[in-house]
Amino acid sequence: MEKLTPVSFKNVNIKDGFWKRRMDINEKVTIFSVRDRFRDTGRFEAFKFNWKEDSDVPKPHIFWDSDVAKWMESAAYIIAKNPNSELQAELEELISLMKKNQCEDGYFNIFHTVVQSENRFMIRDNHELYCLGHFIEAAVAYYMATGKENLINIVDKYIDLVIRIFCVDKSAAFMTPGHEEIELALIRLYRLKKDKKYLDLAMFFINERGVREEQLTSWSNSSYNQSHIPVRQQKEAMGHCVRACYLYSAMADAARETDDSELLEACKNLFEDIVNKKMYISGGIGSSHHGEAFTVAYDLPNDTAYAETCASIALMMFADRMKDIVLDSRYADIVEREIYNGIISGISLDGKAFFYENPLEIDLCDRYRHTSVINANERLPITQRQEVFSCSCCPPNMTRFIATIGEHIFSTDENSLYVHQFIPCNADFNGIKVEVSTEYPSKGNVRISVSGAKGKSVYIRIPGWCKKFEASENYEICGGYAKFFVDEDAIELEINIPIIPRFYASSSFVRADAGKLALMCGPVLYCAEQIDNDVKISDIRLDTKVKPEIEFNSFFGCNILKMKAYKTKDSQSLYIPLDEFSEEETSVTLIPYFGFANRGESDMAVWLKK
């Protein structure tokens, strides 16, 4: 097993370009607007533990704690890079409320203290351990940002209680959490504090999953939360996608920490099953809103795609961990697919609104077809992003993702530096200084200057979609990376990855995409929106013989494409005999998929007729 160490986002300064714009918006707009919406809805107020039956205070939800914990984690990452007294004060206030309201025995959960204290650790699907997991991640982040242990002390006390209840007394009504997350969080805390009790507890929850029958919800079976068989035997990704990919991320972490080759093998199999059979071209996973879950292989409907933003983040997290334990560029390829498509389609360009579901096709007519029946709308994804949801897990997941985008760029081991993503930045770590200059994803020239790495190798990922590239120095290909040897104190490498449009057909097993094509340019997926096109989106037939024109568009901060296409010649008939049917030439504009629904409601499609 490889053991690369990712370079912390704290050591990486993103200079300009696509991600700098996103980070600035995250820091100046998103973190505050998510906070304000969480305030409006009572999520912050809930930390005062002042809800009572008949009071005006909104009733806490079982996982509001986790929404705020993710917000805290995000705010901590932001202040780790740029001190901000407002955010810091907000964090301190929340932490002091937590300290004040933590139970004597260490328990901390708002819902199960003020609403249903009688059900403490009784209902497996009530997210207590999931919420604790997010508080642990927030504690790690706050410590990294400030060196302060106040939040760590709170979660540590709670973890001791969990160890007692789950591993010693075994008095909880279940063995493993209904929603995974605590496992990966505990391993993060273990890496920070080096206290083995955290790793042991993570391993306990990983190892106990699927070995016995456990409490189920009334509407799901054991595969919903990956408890159908022991984790080492799992080969097929099943159930709720976020739960699944948080578990797989923890399994990858655990495989690394304990040198467990069986766990690693399971991770590899699960990854293959997802990316070869169950993932949208956008990187989205979860084809159905029923259980927000994986369905069966090749079932990838575009208009009803669930493709939750958190699920894309979770798959990215899994792939990102795998890239550091297996030298295979396909893992970082999936990170790339997610960060430019399935994840950031989840946030509006102004940084204020979010998609929970990320469909790959919208036809507004589907929403209004039942003209004579009241309330007969289909169960279809919303067409415009919202600032907050009653289940608002995605917005704070997005803020923590954007704040730490720098974490996905580099890894190191004793002898090498690895460059996984192409983001313009300066980085300084382990005596090595790196500068990356590029206009990626709009242009493919990447200049990488490295100093302090004499005698080491530099591995640069060559994206799987790139068939031909140029490099300024000699290299060999290892695991999909171009490997360069550094024989001087400072070296400057240049690679050129052509950013040219590429058409994709899907596997013949994917019914929804039959007879259609999708277009990608560099790592970015494209779609057609009605607002840019006169032709009805479903009527566009792409002309693949003429190269699409590429044009940089500042609204999207990325290229758009213009290309030749055909449309059906106007006819008044509903059905046209084939000998009377004809097409005429037209042109279409395609925009980055991540940018759809930023200019009002519009029909949209990724897959277009060929």
Ligand code: FUB
């Ligand atoms: O259950 C907590 C979170 O809410 C899940 O991770 C999301 O899928 C949503 O159901």
Ligand code: ZN
């Ligand atoms: Zn979510």
